[in-house]
Amino acid sequence: MRRISSALFLLGLGLLIAMIFQTMEFGSVAPLVGQAINATAAEQVGAANFVTSVVLGYRGFDTLLELTILFTAATAGGLVLGKPRAGAVRDPDSGFILRAGADLFFPLLLVVGLYIILHGHLTPGGGFQGGVILAAAFFIPILARPGTSMDHRLVSIIEGLAGAGFILIGLLAMLGGGDFLTPLLDTGELGALLSAGSLPLLYIAVGLKVGSELAGLLAQLSETEASD
Amino acid sequence: MELLVLVIVIVMLCSAIAVLLLKDFLAALAAFSVVSLGLSVLFVILRAPDVAMTEAAIGAGLSSLLFALALRRLGLWHLRS
Amino acid sequence: MSMDTSLIFHIAAFGLILIGSAGIVLSTHLVRIIFGIALLEAGANLLLLLATYREGSSAPIIVDGQIPAVMADPVPQALVLTAIVIGVGILALALSLALRVQRAYGTLDLREIRQRLEQDIADEAGIELPSSIDAPQAVVKRQEGRA
Numbered sequence: 240m241r242r243i244s245s246a247l248f249l250l251g252l253g254l255l256i257a258m259i260f261q262t263m264e265f266g267s268v269a270p271l272v273g274q275a276i277n278a279t280a281a282e283q284v285g286a287a288n289f290v291t292s293v294v295l296g297y298r299g300f301d302t303l304l305e306l307t308i309l310f311t312a313a314t315a316g317g318l319v320l321g322k323p324r325a326g327a328v329r330d331p332d333s334g335f336i337l338r339a340g341a342d343l344f345f346p347l348l349l350v351v352g353l354y355i356i357l358h359g360h361l362t363p364g365g366g367f368q369g370g371v372i373l374a375a376a377f378f379i380p381i382l383a384r385p386g387t388s389m390d391h392r393l394v395s396i397i398e399g400l401a402g403a404g405f406i407l408i409g410l411l412a413m414l415g416g417g418d419f420l421t422p423l424l425d426t427g428e429l430g431a432l433l434s435a436g437s438l439p440l441l442y443i444a445v446g447l448k449v450g451s452e453l454a455g456l457l458a459q460l461s462e463t464e465a466s467d
Numbered sequence: 468m469e470l471l472v473l474v475i476v477i478v479m480l481c482s483a484i485a486v487l488l489l490k491d492f493l494a495a496l497a498a499f500s501v502v503s504l505g506l507s508v509l510f511v512i513l514r515a516p517d518v519a520m521t522e523a524a525i526g527a528g529l530s531s532l533l534f535a536l537a538l539r540r541l542g543l544w545h546l547r548s
Numbered sequence: 549m550s551m552d553t554s555l556i557f558h559i560a561a562f563g564l565i566l567i568g569s570a571g572i573v574l575s576t577h578l579v580r581i582i583f584g585i586a587l588l589e590a591g592a593n594l595l596l597l598l599a600t601y602r603e604g605s606s607a608p609i610i611v612d613g614q615i616p617a618v619m620a621d622p623v624p625q626a627l628v629l630t631a632i633v634i635g636v637g638i639l640a641l642a643l644s645l646a647l648r649v650q651r652a653y654g655t656l657d658l659r660e661i662r663q664r665l666e667q668d669i670a671d672e673a674g675i676e677l678p679s680s681i682d683a684p685q686a687v688v689k690r691q692e693g694r695a
Binding site: 242245246248249252253256257260270272273274276277280281287288289290292293294298301302305308309311312313315316319320362363367429449453456460463 | 558562565566569570573574600607608609610611613615619620621622623624625626627629630633634636637638640641643644645647648
C-alpha cells in the first residue's frame with residue numbers, strides 16, 4: 240500500500256514538474272537586479288569578483304545567517320554524537336607511508352586554502368571554498384593517526400573568535416552612521432590585492448570560522464565510537 | 468559543446484540512479500561523488516566558476532568524506548550480501 | 549542550438565530532483581534516504597542556477613581590467629553558494645542522527661524502527677498494540693514471544 244501511494248506521489252511530482260517546464264519561460268528572463276549590480280559593483284564595492292561583492296556587500300546579512308546555520312548544524316552534530324567512551328575499540332594503526340604522506344599534505348593544503356581565501360575578491364574563490372580546504376588540511380593528519388584526538392577547545396575558541404570578528408566588523412560600520420555590514424575603508428584600485436575595503440577581512444573571518452567548524456565536526460565524527 | 472553537455476548529463480543521471488540501486492554503500496558513495504563532479508563541470512559551462520569551485524570542494528570532497536566516516540562508524544563499510 | 553542545450557540542462561535538473569525524491573520516498577534504509585536528500589539538494593541548486601542563464605554571457609569577474617560585454621547574473625550564484633554550504637551542514641547533522649538511531653535501536657531499517665517505536669510508545673502508555681500484516685518477521689516473532 241505504501242509503495243502504491245509513493246509511486247502515485249512521484250507520478251504527481253513528475254507531472255507537476257513537466258507542467259512547470261511547459262509554461263514557464265527559461266533562458267529569456269532579463270535579470271534586472273543582476274544587470275544593475277553588474278553595472279555599478281565595480282565602483283561601489285571595488286571587488287573584481289562580482290559574486291564576492293554580492294555575497295559580502297549587497298547580501299552580507301545572508302552570509303551572516305548562513306554562518307549561523309552552519310554553526311547550529313555543527314554544534315547540534317557534536318551534541319548528538321556525544322563524548323567517546325574511554326576504552327572503546329580503535330581502528331588499527333596506519334603505516335609509515337600514510338603518516339608521511341598526510342604530513343606532506345598539510346603545508347600544501349594550508350597554502351592553497353589561505354591563497355584562495357585571501358584572493359576571494361579577485362578570482363573565483365573566497366571564504367567558503369578556502370575554509371573547506373583548511374578543514375581538510377587540519378583533519379587529514381588526524382585521519383592518518385587513528386587514536387589521536389583534536390584539541391576541541393582550541394577549535395571552539397578559533398571558531399568563536401572568527402565569528403565574533405565578522406560581527407564586529409559589521410558593527411563597526413554602524414559606528415560611522417551607516418548600516419550593519421556596509422563595506423568600510425576605501426575601495427582602492429580594482430584588481431589589486433588590497434582593494435574592496437573590508438571585504439578581504441570579512442572573508443578571512445568566514446574562512447577561519449568555516450574551516451575550524453568543519454574540522455571540529457569531522458574530528459568528532461571520526462572519534463565517536465563505532466555503534467556495535 | 469552540446470555533445471559534452473549531453474555526455475556529462477547522461478553520466479550524471481545514470482550515476483544518480485546507481486546511488487539508489489547499488490547494494491554496496493561504498494559503491495553508492497563513489498557514484499555520488501561522480502554526480503557531484505559532473506555537476507561541478509556543468510556549473511563551469513553555465514558560467515559560474517565560484518559555484519563550480521564550491522561544489523567541487525564541498526560536494527566531491529567534504530560530503531564524500533563525511534559519508535565515508537559515517538559509513539565506517541555505522542559498520543556499513545563492508546557489506547556482504 | 550541553444551534550445552537543445554537548455555533542454556538538456558533542464559532535463560538534468562528535473563531528473564536529479566525526481567531521482568532524489570524517489571530515493572527519499574521509496575527507500576527503507578536510513579543512509580539511502582540521506583543519499584536521496586543530497587541528490588535532491590544538488591538538483592535544486594542546478595535548477596536555481598539555470599533560472600537566469602543567458603546565451604553568450606561570460607562569468608561575472610573582471611580580469612586584467614577588461615569588463616566583458618554581457619555578464620552572467622551574480623545574485624543566483626551567490627544564493628547557490630550559500631545553499632551548497634548549508635547542504636553540507638544538513639548532511640553532517642543527518643549522519644550524526646543516523647548514528648544515534650543505530651545506537652538506540654540497533655538497526656537502520658525504517659520498517660523495524662517504526663514498529664519498535666510504536667511498540668515502545670504503546671508499552672509506555674500501557675495499551676495493547678494491534679498486530680498488522682505489514683510488520684517484518686522479526687517484529688512479529690517478538691510480539692508473539694511477548695504475548
